[in-house]
Amino acid sequence: MKRYQRIRALIIAIFLLGVALQGCARTAGPQEYRKDIFALNTWVNIRIYTGKEGPDILDKAIKRIEEIENRMSVTIQDSDVSRINSNAGKQPVKVHDDTFEVIKKALEYAEISNGVFDITIYPIVKLWGITSEHPRVPTEAEIQDKLRFVDYRNVVLNEAEKTVYLKEPGMGIDLGAIAKGYAADEVARILKEEGVVHALINMGGNVVAMGGKPNGQPWRIGVQDPRAEGARRHIAIIEVMDGSVVSSGDYERYFEEAGKRYHHIFDPSTGYPANSGLMATTVVAPNSIDADALSTTVFVMGVERGLELVDKLEGIDALAITFDKKIYTSKGLKGKLIVTDKEYELQS
């Protein structure tokens, strides 16, 4: 019997050794790293798939977001934007290259959209105070008074000096409709530089997809349900390998007074929240800065003019959701949108 015992002991020993050896034979592949922070007045979530250097890469990206925030926020006292606004009608202000670039891009979109997209809307934004503690509906006279300052053509750029000048005292700019997109693009650029292939960035609803999922399938980006009352719920899905998906809508920031909803996207021609029959728009574009600017633009323009504009732009698609829960898409999105909520009807 002793012999059997010895054999048994030997077998057990070899098993244990084998199990132990197999344990270390495995090498770690790319891993998911995530980061959630509050920046640019919104939640930022970055997901990357990479090796051990993941956390360092994320830190770099976060640093860049903070840098952008410090330059482009209207609430930070010594930001480029604050300095531009406080020097309106006084003198040109020298700004960082990135601020200059964003303002330039914003003016391009103002041009393309005939002033529907206008960063000089800031006096109106301040008047309504929708993002503040005490929003209110201003009087018609107040609005007309502030509307005088809204005109993108009064923003003077000096390419050589990298200065920005607002011609009229009382003017102000707000990069809120474009800065998030720029920051998301910058994060994507940094990730690419660091060799990250697969990533998903969500900058307060501005989604940037990079390289598809690690398994080779496209990223599936949901289109926010505009009537989810604060919940994260989607009504449709857009598949993206590389590119950005950005939504704008009356559901993001608003207050209600006398049963009427007043949201944060203003129509520069009226000084009131845009009322083009849309609850929300979503734009798909290679760069997030374009998607960001255009989602606002299409929202203000409405289905017809908005989608017509998008169809003219290369590589850019959009969808618009009307109050009667119908979804209209640009030509490039036809057949690609997966509607998941039966209440919403896809128009062809």
Added chain:
Amino acid sequence: MRMPMKVGDLIVYIFAVALIMVGLLGMYAMGTQGGDKSVVVELDGQEVYSCRVYKGMAPVEFRVDAGNGQYNIVLITYEEVKIKEANCPDQVCVKSGPIRHAGQAIVCLPHRVVVKITAGHEETPDVDDIAS
């Protein structure tokens, strides 16, 4: 000891035939549930790849690198999953044909590769993120 076949031998052969049937039936009977599915590819019992299978998806080709130049190419479509090509000695994984239902699996023992279809509601969310 006598050469001719005995009763018992016959039982053994009948048993063998029964086993072959069990194997073939088992391959088909393993799960016939419909619904949401995902495909998981394992190497040495470790998940190396997984993806959701849904209507209208683009076909996915995944190459399993089992080391030492050994490979299997898995082709995943909405309709079926199969091993398109492999350089294993027995080619059982290629010859065993496509699988379609949750619970089914293709196995390549020489390369320690398992491709299985799972009923995929759990960890595979509908969307990866929401643009809001």
Added chain:
Amino acid sequence: MNKVRKMVMLALIISQALVLHLIEGFMPVVAPGIKLGLANIMTLVTLVLFGFKEALVVVIVRSVLGSLLAGSVTAMLYSLAGGILSCLVMGWLYFRWRAYFSMMGISTAGAIFHNIGQLLVASWVFGTIGILFTYLPVLTVAAVGTGFFVGLASRYIIKYLEEQKWFKWERG
């Protein structure tokens, strides 16, 4: 037969089983470690000439040593599971139902269970019972072939050994 002689005989048988085991290792049928079970020749011979316990020892020592010399832990698991299961079945058939089976019948049953044992381990290792179903048909067909060959070979070896004067004497 005294203890020492028996041990020497068993050692010889084990070494022969080991050689068969290793030769088989050069022609992997399905996966490294999964074998047709040619070494079952020696298991069957031991079973008939020495008894069940001795056969089990031959199987275990052969599997462990064989896998240590050429193979992996999984190979050893396959080998042990297949060998032991096949030895149990062959022993049961031989000692209980000998009258109804030829050597080939017993060894075929042994070969089939040799494969079932290996596939069960493979299913456990890979975590899918699918392996069992997928490979059962192929390996069962193969088992009928090897089983016949193993049975035939064992029959001749046993017949030869039993005819040898020295062996008869040894066996006492």
